[in-house]
Amino acid sequence: MKSLLNSHIKFYASLCVFVLLGVTIAAFAAAGDGYSKLDQAAFDARSGKLEQAQATLTSLLADKDNAVLAGYELGLIHYEDGELDKAIPFFKAALATAFPGPGSGRDEKALTALLNQETDAAKIRYELGLLCQSQGKQDEAAKLYRDGLSIIASQGATYIGVKKCKSCHFKQWNSWRKTKMALSFESLKPGVKSEEKGKLKFDPNKDYTKDPTCLGCHTSGYGIPGGYVVAADGDKAALKQAKDNAGVTCEGCHGPGSRSIEIQEDIKENKRPYTFAELRAVGFQRTDVRSCTPCHNTSDPGKEPGYHFVYEDNRTEDQHENIELKYRQD
Structure with a gap:
């Protein structure tokens, strides 16, 4: 009986993985063309085809399924060149698209205390980045924005x-x-x-x-x-x-x-x-x-x-x- 029960548990655990995987893959496939364009453009930007990459990514800003990641990649192009003043607007706009609602209202100390938690990890970095930027801490703001978008790009x-x-x-x-x-x-x-x-x-x-x-x-x-x-x-x-x-x-x-x-x-x-x-x-x-x-x-x-x-x-x-x-x- 115990062996049979364990077999059922394993079966249903595997079934759950397949169901969840199916939902994830379906969502991924829905934006599949955009993802392939994003990946190719991000690759091109670092392989001597910068203008072509920027044109593709800019066109994807109008695609609601890919706007956030397109903005992230456009920001990264400048971030990796040390051009924070050009990177921040792209990062900030991408995060504003990802989190269009009002902020939590937490102060800097409260947000900093939450940086290690998984829940709302990207949004916490966005809000903390906004506070840092308002205080003139451009380097800190840029890194927080980038990290928040990195979490989104990694599907959480x-x-x-x-x-x-x-x-x-x-x-x-x-x-x-x-x-x-x-x-x-x-x-x-x-x-x-x-x-x-x-x-x-x-x-x-x-x-x-x-x-x-x-x-x-x-x-x-x-x-x-x-x-x-x-x-x-x-x-x-x-x-x-x-x-x-x-x-x-x-x-x-x-x-x-x-x-x-x-x-x-x-x-x-x-x-x-x-x-x-x-x-x-x-x-x-x-x-x-x-x-x-x-x-x-x-x-x-x-x-x-x-x-x-x-x-x-x-x-x-x-x-x-x-x-x-x-x-x-x-």
């Missing part, structure tokens, strides 16, 4: 940490952990890469592991629910969360995995075929030049104005081993 998924990825993708993890991306957090520690730091006018003996200007690119998910946190001494939960997100992890390139892992576990359990669209619909990202340019841009120390990251010249230098995915159909 949160970070789960590299150990969860390792449990199913051990071979990828095992090759990744030896890369510069995996070890990027180590370079923030005193005495590590001293010569390189000296050339870039950094103090080689200084501890940069709590510097917010560094953590955004040397960790994963900093400022996003579930992502890297600066843990207080003795806070075991926060220390674990920090350890799981130190360096550029799987989620640093593929996006937060709280929603895609449910699909991946279902695929593994039922040994069923799947396509990338299923994962894309819940925030999983295909790695391309867009995975790199949030950090490898003109704000990267040592880079000159006008610097352009050449993805094809760098993609094979520091990535994990690509393992054939057994059930992938495309």
Whole structure:
């Protein structure tokens, strides 16, 4: 009887996943053409076709299903070039479209206290960004706006940490952990890469592991629910969360995995075929030049104005081993 009950529980759990997946994929398919245009335009913007990309994204601002993400991508083009004055209007307009109603009325202290919660994570960053902008804190406002839109673009998924990825993708993890991306957090520690730091006018003996200007690119998910946190001494939960997100992890390139892992576990359990669209619909990202340019841009120390990251010249230098995915159909 117990065995039969467990079988029924497994069956209905799988059925729920399929039903929820069907709803998500249906919604994704409804805007599928827009999504493909968005993805292509975002890629083109970082691949030498800027004017073409901007024209496509601007046209998508009139499409209610894609206006928010189109505005986000238009803002990112300028944000990655350090042009905050041009990025902020796009970010702000996109968030105003996503959240057209009145704000919560919370003050800066109350909103800041809510930054780690998953509920209303994007809206909280939007409201806090508005307050920062009104106080002339343009850098903080731009980052909050960008983070809020990043959460929307990831379909509300949160970070789960590299150990969860390792449990199913051990071979990828095992090759990744030896890369510069995996070890990027180590370079923030005193005495590590001293010569390189000296050339870039950094103090080689200084501890940069709590510097917010560094953590955004040397960790994963900093400022996003579930992502890297600066843990207080003795806070075991926060220390674990920090350890799981130190360096550029799987989620640093593929996006937060709280929603895609449910699909991946279902695929593994039922040994069923799947396509990338299923994962894309819940925030999983295909790695391309867009995975790199949030950090490898003109704000990267040592880079000159006008610097352009050449993805094809760098993609094979520091990535994990690509393992054939057994059930992938495309």
